[in-house]
Amino acid sequence: MNYGLVIDTVFKQILAEPSNGHVASYIPELLKVNPDCFGVALTLIDNTSYSIGDAEIKFSIQSIAKVFSLALGYKTLGDKIWERVGVEPSGTAFNSLLQLEADHGKPRNPFINSGALVICDILLSQIKDVKSELLAFIRHISDNQSIDYSPNIALSEKLNGFRNIALCNFIKSFHNIHNHPEDVLDLYFNLCSIEMTCSELSKSFLFLANDGKKTTDQSTILTSSQTKRINAVMQTCGFYDESGEFTFKVGLPGKSGVGGGILAIHPKLYSIVTWSPRLNEKGNSEKGMKFLELFTTQTKYSIF
Numbered sequence: 001m002n003y004g005l006v007i008d009t010v011f012k013q014i015l016a017e018p019s020n021g022h023v024a025s026y027i028p029e030l031l032k033v034n035p036d037c038f039g040v041a042l043t044l045i046d047n048t049s050y051s052i053g054d055a056e057i058k059f060s061i062q063s064i065a066k067v068f069s070l071a072l073g074y075k076t077l078g079d080k081i082w083e084r085v086g087v088e089p090s091g092t093a094f095n096s097l098l099q100l101e102a103d104h105g106k107p108r109n110p111f112i113n114s115g116a117l118v119i120c121d122i123l124l125s126q127i128k129d130v131k132s133e134l135l136a137f138i139r140h141i142s143d144n145q146s147i148d149y150s151p152n153i154a155l156s157e158k159l160n161g162f163r164n165i166a167l168c169n170f171i172k173s174f175h176n177i178h179n180h181p182e183d184v185l186d187l188y189f190n191l192c193s194i195e196m197t198c199s200e201l202s203k204s205f206l207f208l209a210n211d212g213k214k215t216t217d218q219s220t221i222l223t224s225s226q227t228k229r230i231n232a233v234m235q236t237c238g239f240y241d242e243s244g245e246f247t248f249k250v251g252l253p254g255k256s257g258v259g260g261g262i263l264a265i266h267p268k269l270y271s272i273v274t275w276s277p278r279l280n281e282k283g284n285s286e287k288g289m290k291f292l293e294l295f296t297t298q299t300k301y302s303i304f
C-alpha cells in the first residue's frame with residue numbers, strides 16, 4: 001500500500017473543499033487558532049511515518065487527552081474503573097447533563113465530559129502528585145519531554161466551564177466524585193489543555209495499534225486485553241452522538257477533540273491523526289471526518 005500517495009491525494013482533495021464549520025468558541029482561548037490549518041500524520045507500527053500540511057504545529061488536543069487519562073486510570077485501577085463509569089454510547093452531546101439523573105450519577109462512558117471527570121477523580125484518589133504523574137505518563141508513552149499543559153487554555157476553560165462545573169457537582173451529589181470538585185475540575189481542565197502536533201499524537205497512540213506496547217522499545221503500556229477494550233470504547237463512544245456516523249463512514253476506533261483533532265487507530269497497522277479546527281454541529285472536525293472517510297475508502301481497509 002502506498003500510504004504516502006493516498007494521503008497526498010486525499011489531502012489535496014479535502015483541502016480544496018470549502019468548510020462551513022466553526023472553531024469552538026465556548027473556550028475563548030481556542031478562538032486564537034487559524035481556522036484554516038489542516039494537517040495529517042500517519043505512523044505505521046514499523047514506525048514508518050507520513051505527514052502533510054500543518055502536521056508539525058501544536059494544537060489543543062482537548063478530548064483526545066481523555067484517551068491518555070483512561071489509559072492511566074485503567075492501568076492503575078484495572079477493571080474496577082467500570083464500577084464508576086460505563087461503556088455504552090450516550091447518544092447525547094459531549095457535555096450533556098441529561099442522562100446522569102436517570103443513571104444515578106454513573107456516566108455512560110469515559111469519553112463524554114462526565115465520564116472523563118469521574119476518571120480524573122479516580123486518578124486523584126490513586127496517585128499522589130497526579131498532575132505531574134499524568135504528564136510523565138504521557139511523555140513516557142510519547143518519548144517526548146516537550147509535551148505540556150497550556151496554562152492559558154486551562155484558565156480560559158476554568159473561567160468559562162460552567163457546564164463542566166455543573167456536571168462535576170451533580171455527579172458529586174450522587175457520591176460518584178470522591179474528591180473536592182475544584183480539584184477534579186483543575187485536573188480535567190489541565191488534561192484538556194495539553195498541546196501536541198499531529199505527528200506527536202500519531203506516534204504516541206501507536207501503542208493502541210500494537211497490543212498495548214510501545215513500538216520503539218516494545219515496553220508494555222497496557223495489557224492486550226485493556227488495549228482491545230479501549231479501542232472498543234473508542235469505536236462505540238469516541239465521537240459522542242456522532243459515534244455511529246464515524247463507524248459507518250470511517251470504520252476505525254477513534255477519538256475527537258473540540259480543538260479540531262481526530263485520532264484513529266487501525267489495530268495491528270497504524271495510528272492516524274488529522275487536525276482542522278472548523279467543527280461540525282456535533283463538535284467534531286469537519287475536514288478531519290471527511291479526510292478519514294476518504295482515506296479508509298481509498299486504502300480499502302477498515303476494521304470491518
Ligand code: GLN
Pocket residue numbers: 061062063064094095113157164192256257258259283
Ligand atoms: N475541554 C472540553 C470540554 O470539557 C473538551 C470537549 C471536547 O473536546 N469534546 O468541554
